[in-house]
Amino acid sequence: MNIVVLVKQVPDSGLARQLDAQMRVDRNGANNVMGELDEYAVEAALQLKEAHGGEVTVLTLGPGQATETVRKTLAMGADKAIHIEDDAVGGSDALTTSAILAAALGRLEWDLVIAGAESTDSNMGVMPQLLAARTGAPALTGVRKIDTDGTAVTVEHQRTNGYDVMTANLPAIVSVWDTINTPRYPSLKGIMAAKRKPVETLTLADLGVEAAGPAAAQNEVLEAADRPPRSAGQIVTDEGQGGTALAEFLAAEKFI
Amino acid sequence: MTDILVYVPNSGKHAAEVLTLARTLGDVSAVAFDDAAEGLAGEYGAAKVYRVDAPEAADYFVDPKATVLIDLARQAAPGFFLLPSTDEGKALAARVAVALENGLLTDVSGLEADGTAKQDAFAGATLVTSKATKGFTLATVKTGTTEPAPAPGSPAVENVAASVSDADKRVRITERVDEPAGDRPNLAEARIVVSGGRGVGSSDDFALIEKVADSLGGAVGASRAATDAGYYPHKFQVGQTGTTVSPQLYVAAGISGAIQHRAGMQTSRVIVAVNKDADAPIFGMADFGVVGDLFQVLPQALEEIDKRK
C-alpha cells in the first residue's frame, strides 16, 4: 500500500500569529510547526503501513524552513519526502495550491492520500476535496477511523451528532480529525535514521505549473486588524459568596 | 438585482442564517434537496427555489449534490454563491470552485453587496476583509454571524430532476449512526452553553455541569482536555477542532481559555468564567468571572438560581 501524507508547516496555533505587510500569513517567526492535525495524518499513515506494508511518502508545499517539518515526519517513520519549494508560490490561494499538489500527486503511484482535516493556519479544510476534484479520486473527509482491505477504504466520518460509515475503492483521499489516534513522538533512532532518508525538492517548473502566486489568486485580502478586545468584565474572588454573586449576575442579565 | 445562489441544508438555524444574510445582497435562489430545505427557503425569503429531486443522492457523500450545484451555478451565473460553513458546505464549495475555476472564501462572517467579505483569521484573533477578484463570490458562511429573520413568501419553484451517475457513486454511505441528542438543546444552536474543562476532574463530576446547564435550559459543552480525558464525549467539544458556538450566554467552568478553545466560543454575547486560577486567560475575555473552586461556586449558584425561579 503506497500512502502519500500531506503536511503543511504552520505558525504554532498556541502562540500569537499575524499577517505580514502583504497580507500573507507571517511565516518568518521562529514558531513554525507541523500543522497540528497533520501529525494525526502521519500517524494514521504509519499505522496503515505497519498493518499492510508499503511505503509512506510525505508531500509538502512550503518555503525552505518547511524542511524541519519534513524531517519530523521522517523521524516519526515516513520513508521519503517530496518538498515543493519555489519563491513563486508565496501568495497563492487554495485553488492554486491544489493545482500544484495535484501535479505532484500525478507523478506518484499511490493508493491512499491522507491529509489533516484542516490546516491550523488557514483553517479552510478544503484541500482534500479540491484535490479529489483535480485528481478524480474519491474523497472521504473529516474522519475519525480508517480501515482498508487493500482494495477499498472504509471510514467513520465524524458529525456533531454521530458518525457515518462510508466506503470507497482505492485510490482515495482521506482527511483526519484529532480523534483518530495519538501521534507518536520521534524516537532518537528515528531522528538519526531520518537524516539518511531521501527528500526530493521540486520547483513549479519541474511540475509544469505556470500560474501561481498573487497574480493567479482569485481573492485578495484588503485589510487585517486585531479583534477588538472584549471590554473588561467584573471579576470577583470567592470568599463564600461567589456562587450567589454569579447567580445575581445571571439574573441581572435576564438569564434567570 | 444580483442573483444570489444559496445551498440550503435541511438543518435549521445555520441555514436560516445563510438565507437571512443572502437576502441583504440580492434576490435569493435557493437550492433544496428535500422538503425541509424547501420549507426553510420559503420561510426565509427566497425568491426562487430549485427543488432538486435526486433521492439516491442521500446514499453517497458529496459527489451527487456537487454535480447538481456545479450545473446550477453554471446556468445561473450568480453574483454570489453561498453555502453554510459545515463539513458538507465546504466540501461542496470546493467542488464548485475547481469545476468553475473560481476562487473560494471560507468561514465568512459578513458580506457586503460589493463583494467584500469579513473573515476571522488565526482562530478569531485577527479580523480580515477580503474580496473575490475574479469570477463570482463563492463563500461558505460561518454559523452565528447573522441573526435569522423570517420573511415568509411563496417562492417560484423550479423542479430539477437529477439522476446520480456512476461516477458520483464512489463514496457510499453504508451506515448512519445518530448518537442520541438527549433532551438538551443542540450545542451548536443553543442560546445558553455551560462548558466544563479539565478542572471538572472526572466524568462523574460532569453531572454538576449538566445540572447547571439544565437549570438554565442550556446545552453542555466541554474543552478538549475534558474530552481527551474521557470526562465527556468528544462530540460536545467546543473549539477549533470541535463545535463553534455563539450563544447569548457561555459559562466556562474549570477551563483555562486556550486559544483553540476561544476559537470556538469567543463570539458568545456574554461570557462567564469560574476558575480557581486568577491568572487563567479565560478571565481576560469574561464579562463576569469568579475566582474560586467550581465545586464551591456552582452548587451555591444552583441553589440561588432555584430560589429565584
Ligand SMILES: Cc1cc2nc3c(=O)[nH]c(=O)nc-3n(C[C@H](O)[C@H](O)[C@H](O)COP(=O)(O)OP(=O)(O)OC[C@H]3O[C@@H](n4cnc5c(N)ncnc54)[C@H](O)[C@@H]3O)c2cc1C
Ligand atoms: C490542533 C489543536 C486543536 C485544538 N482544538 C481544541 C478545541 O477544539 N477545543 C478545546 O477546548 N481545546 C482545543 N485544543 C486544546 C487546547 O490547546 C487546550 O489544551 C485545552 O483547551 C485546555 O482545556 P482546559 O482549559 O479544560 O484544560 P486546562 O488548560 O488544563 O485548564 C484547566 C483549568 O481548570 C482550572 N481548575 C482546576 N480545578 C478547578 C476547580 N476545582 N475549580 C475551578 N477551576 C479549576 C485550572 O485553574 C485551569 O485553568 C486544541 C489543541 C490543538 C493543538
Ligand SMILES: Nc1ncnc2c1ncn2[C@@H]1O[C@H](COP(=O)(O)O)[C@@H](O)[C@H]1O
Ligand atoms: N501547502 C501544503 N502542502 C501540503 N499539504 C497541504 C498544504 N496545504 C494544505 N495541505 C493539506 O490539506 C489539509 C487541509 O488544508 P486546508 O484546506 O488549507 O485547511 C492540511 O491539513 C494538509 O494535510
